[in-house]
Amino acid sequence: MQTKIVQAVEAHREAILASFSDLHAIPEWGFNEFKTAAYLQQRLEKAGINIKKYTETGFTADIVGSEDGPAIGLRGDIDALPYKNEAGETYYVHACGHDSHATMVLWTTLLLKELGLVKKGTFRAIFQPAEECLTGAREMIAAGAAASLDELYGVHIRPIQEARVGQASPALWHSASTVAEVTIHGQAAHGARPHLGTNAIDGAALAILGLNSIWVNPAQQWSVKVTKIIGGGTASNIIPDQAIFTLDMRAASNALMDELVRKVTAACEHGAAAVGGHAEVNIIGGVPAAEYDEEAVSYLRTAIEEIIGSKGLLPPIYTPGGEDFHQFKQADPKLKTAYMALGSDCTPGLHDPKMTFDREAILIGVKILTLAMAKRLGCQ
Numbered sequence: 001m002q003t004k005i006v007q008a009v010e011a012h013r014e015a016i017l018a019s020f021s022d023l024h025a026i027p028e029w030g031f032n033e034f035k036t037a038a039y040l041q042q043r044l045e046k047a048g049i050n051i052k053k054y055t056e057t058g059f060t061a062d063i064v065g066s067e068d069g070p071a072i073g074l075r076g077d078i079d080a081l082p083y084k085n086e087a088g089e090t091y092y093v094h095a096c097g098h099d100s101h102a103t104m105v106l107w108t109t110l111l112l113k114e115l116g117l118v119k120k121g122t123f124r125a126i127f128q129p130a131e132e133c134l135t136g137a138r139e140m141i142a143a144g145a146a147a148s149l150d151e152l153y154g155v156h157i158r159p160i161q162e163a164r165v166g167q168a169s170p171a172l173w174h175s176a177s178t179v180a181e182v183t184i185h186g187q188a189a190h191g192a193r194p195h196l197g198t199n200a201i202d203g204a205a206l207a208i209l210g211l212n213s214i215w216v217n218p219a220q221q222w223s224v225k226v227t228k229i230i231g232g233g234t235a236s237n238i239i240p241d242q243a244i245f246t247l248d249m250r251a252a253s254n255a256l257m258d259e260l261v262r263k264v265t266a267a268c269e270h271g272a273a274a275v276g277g278h279a280e281v282n283i284i285g286g287v288p289a290a291e292y293d294e295e296a297v298s299y300l301r302t303a304i305e306e307i308i309g310s311k312g313l314l315p316p317i318y319t320p321g322g323e324d325f326h327q328f329k330q331a332d333p334k335l336k337t338a339y340m341a342l343g344s345d346c347t348p349g350l351h352d353p354k355m356t357f358d359r360e361a362i363l364i365g366v367k368i369l370t371l372a373m374a375k376r377l378g379c380q
């Protein structure tokens with residue numbers, strides 16, 4: 001079967017690369033992927049594959065086998081990133097490679113259909129909008145796009161420093177990422193009589209000092225950084241009654257993130273209290289850390305080894321980066337997930353508007369994913 005898949009991918013090489021070029025030319029921001037979704041849907045429908053829309057731009061494509069079996073999902077994100085040019089105008093670029101993921105999931109679906117590889121159960125491709133907004137997965141889940149899935153797989157191309165083209169890891173361990181907005185409340189007063197007020201900026205300064213002295217287990221990856229601060233400013237002779245700052249927190253596991261958030265909250269409350277004010281800590285965004293199923297990871301590992309050999313198989317990769325893919329697992333703890341890190345020689349790096357990568361990685365990705373899915377759906 002492995003030979004059959006490799007030959008089919010090679011036979012469609014030009015068409016696969018053309019799909020990527022087509023998608024690359026229509027980068028669109030989260031929840032606005034109208035052209036992208038229409039392009040993908042048209043390709044799938046032309047091949048006789050049923051699609052179902054769950055959000056304006058998010059949809060699934062199902063292939064049902066003739067025998068009972070598991071429901072296996074493969075998720076590809078489809079959105080691009082916004083940048084500003086020198087004139088201050090916004091433009092969009094596929095700088096995170098989601099056009100390559102959409103191409104891989106599209107062609108895995110087309111090949112599973114063409115080669116008749118879905119024998120048992122159901123294959124479901126999930127084309128997910130707005131990963132970069134970190135809310136696309138949540139919307140798809142709320143609309144029921146992942147309901148009754150047993151397993152879900154994901155993929156991301158990697159920067160050259162992490163994996164070279166021809167290499168892949170079956171487990172890309174994303175960190176939990178949490179964004180908090182902290183408001184320090186004080187009491188306004190005349191600049192000449194500061195003792196009658198409470199300076200919220202002093203409270204913010206002490207809170208920040210406190211959170212830079214926090215420790216959670218240093219053997220695990222974690223960090224907390226101040227990323228924005230606003231305070232006072234109405235007049236320079238008024239003691240400010242409010243200061244607001246945002247925090248970007250990362251942690252290698254969800255338990256570690258819970259501990260970090262508890263300690264950060266305490267540091268902010270105590271810092272504000274030290275000057276007589278109080279702190280309000282609001283979590284305004286974030287994604288959970290990866291929680292993979294060992295068996296699901298092993299299926300990806302086997303497919304990687306069969307396609308690129310054990311020389312190309314990399315150990316698990318740990319990254320401080322977040323991914324909203326993990327919302328699927330968070331929403332359904334029974335769901336078994338695994339996520340492939342695909343070497344692509346991507347330079348200078350993801351999210352750089354000049355990002356480029358070796359397109360050969362797309363073909364390798366299609367081969368691995370098609371083989372992995374086919375094996376889960378009754379082909380040996």
Ligand SMILES: [Zn+2]
Nearest residue numbers: 096132350351
């Ligand atoms: Zn990204």
Ligand SMILES: [Zn+2]
Nearest residue numbers: 096097098156
């Ligand atoms: Zn990405």
